[in-house]
Amino acid sequence: MFARLRRHFGRVDVDGEESRVKQTKPKEAYRQTSSPETVLNKGQANEEEERLNRELELTTKERNELTDRLLYVTGGSMNKSPYFRPNPFYEKLKIKEKKVMSLLHNLDTNNIQYREKF
Known part of the structure; x- marks a missing residue:
């Protein structure tokens, strides 16, 4: 454009x-x-600019409508979309987070147990 x-x-x-x-x-x-x-003279340039602005507005409106439709069809989550591919780095990060959170939970429970002994 x-x-x-x-x-x-x-x-x-x-x-x-x-x-x-x-x-x-x-x-x-x-x-x-x-x-x-x-x-182009100024009049033609203004007309062309207005035409391109209208075209851009229509394209943006159509994109927003299609996004709304997709969100409605997928139940409000893009993860359920048939075209959604999960990011492998994100999946690895979620696994690491679970490990760290379980380790933190174990440390908390151990700390409480040692405090009760003393």
């Missing part, structure tokens, strides 16, 4: 982090596009 905007505004070779044309390359080194650049 941003590539199309850059083409429409005449900014073909733009750094991803900055919104201005790079000045370090000579003019011959600019990327050649298959179609000639179209320079």
